[in-house]
Amino acid sequence: MSAYADLIELAKKAATLTEISGVGRPALxxxxxxxxxxxxxxxxxxxxALDEVPAASEKPLASADLDILLVERAxxxxxxxxxxxxxxxxxxxxxxxxxxxxxxxxxxETGLDPLGVEILGTLxxxxxxxxxxxxxxxxxxxxxxxPVDVVDFGESAQVFRVPVRDLLDPDxxxxxxxxxxxxxxxxxxxxxxxxxxxxxxxxxxxxxxxxLGWSVPWDExxxxxxxx
Numbered sequence: 001m002s003a004y005a006d007l008i009e010l011a012k013k014a015a016t017l018t019e020i021s022g023v024g025r026p027a028l029x030x031x032x033x034x035x036x037x038x039x040x041x042x043x044x045x046x047x048x049a050l051d052e053v054p055a056a057s058e059k060p061l062a063s064a065d066l067d068i069l070l071v072e073r074a075x076x077x078x079x080x081x082x083x084x085x086x087x088x089x090x091x092x093x094x095x096x097x098x099x100x101x102x103x104x105x106x107x108x109e110t111g112l113d114p115l116g117v118e119i120l121g122t123l124x125x126x127x128x129x130x131x132x133x134x135x136x137x138x139x140x141x142x143x144x145x146x147p148v149d150v151v152d153f154g155e156s157a158q159v160f161r162v163p164v165r166d167l168l169d170p171d172x173x174x175x176x177x178x179x180x181x182x183x184x185x186x187x188x189x190x191x192x193x194x195x196x197x198x199x200x201x202x203x204x205x206x207x208x209x210x211x212l213g214w215s216v217p218w219d220e221x222x223x224x225x226x227x228x
Contacts, residue, residue, distance in 0.1 A: 003066055004059035004141060006212045007047060011121025011139050013211070019124050020207055038127060038134040043088030044069070044102040045208070046117065048142030050163060063214040064165040068205075069148065071109055072157040072195055082157070082227070084197040086204075087112070090133065098122060102138040110159045111151050116144030123208075128200055137204055166192045167205060170218035176202070178226035189224060196227045 001009075046069040049060050060066055075082040087106035095101040099122070103114040123137040150156045166172055167190050176189035176198035188206040189198040197205070209215045 002059045002061045003047075003063045003214075006063075006214070007120055007139060007141065010208065010212055014121055014123045014139070017124050020126060020204075038132050040091040040098070040101075040125075040136070041089055041128075041133040042091065042098040042102040042105070042122075042136045042138050043086035044106045044117075044140055045086055045137050045204070046106065046112075046140045046142050047164070048145055048161070063168065063212070064163075066164040067161040068164060068167070069106070069110065069112070069142075069159070069161055070193075070197070070201070071159050074153065074155055074157050076154065083199060083201070084195050085201050086137070088135070088138075098136045099138050099140075102136075102140075109151060109156055110148040111146075112148050113144070113146040116142065116146055118143045123204070126200070126204070135200070139208075160193050162192050164214070166190075167197075168209065168214060168216050170216055173218035174222050174224045175220050176226040177223050178228060185226070186223070188220075189226070191224075196224070198226050 047066050048069070050065055050067050069087060070084050071087055072084050073082060087109045088102050089105040091098065091101045092104065095104060099119045103117060106112045107114055118141040120139045120141055123139065125134045125136045127133075128135050148159050148161075150159050172191050174189045174191060174196075175186050176196065178185045187198060188202045189196055190202055190205065
């Protein structure tokens with residue numbers, strides 16, 4: 001089965017789920033009691049073929065042939081400043097679906113042409129308590145790639161495509177630790193492209209890679225402070 005087919009199967013499986021299961025845990029991000037008051041949002045998990053993949057290889061055969069689109073949020077933002085994220089944001093009044101939200105936001109943040117994106121499906125929504133959002137990850141395939149870059153430096157510090165093989169490399173994987181009062185948070189992290197991906201985005205990536213069967217064993221005892 002190709003990596004593209006793996007993504008199709010993930011989308012089909014996700015359609016039957018009500019929450020994202022944790023690896024070795026009952027569930028990741030259980031819905032808070034007041035979830036009904038949360039705002040709706042969507043992010044775009046956009047996988048595409050690496051530039052060096054031959055054009056004849058329409059659907060890459062391995063995860064190593066793929067990359068994924070990420071943005072580094074501007075350090076001046078009120079919500080999640082400086083963090084690496086998937087393109088996305090809150091549902092707009094004119095959006096007719098969560099996929100439409102993810103595509104619109106990706107276009108506004110990166111200049112992405114939505115017409116070149118094939119929507120494969122959505123994952124169950126995930127609560128992002130810090131900013132009061134219920135976020136739906138939209139899994140997509142970059143069928144016709146177009147240039148992307150920062151559109152507004154007030155929103156994003158950089159827009160970049162990171163090879164999946166770099167995210168899976170055990171040398172680039174860590175456990176991020178953040179302490180708030182008496183509470184300590186530990187979660188997966190990826191050190192790539194000169195930045196650390198952690199928190200919500202890293203948790204989703206970790207879940208997706210596990211479900212796809214792409215994960216490579218890594219040392220979860222290697223801890224780094226979360227870059228906040």
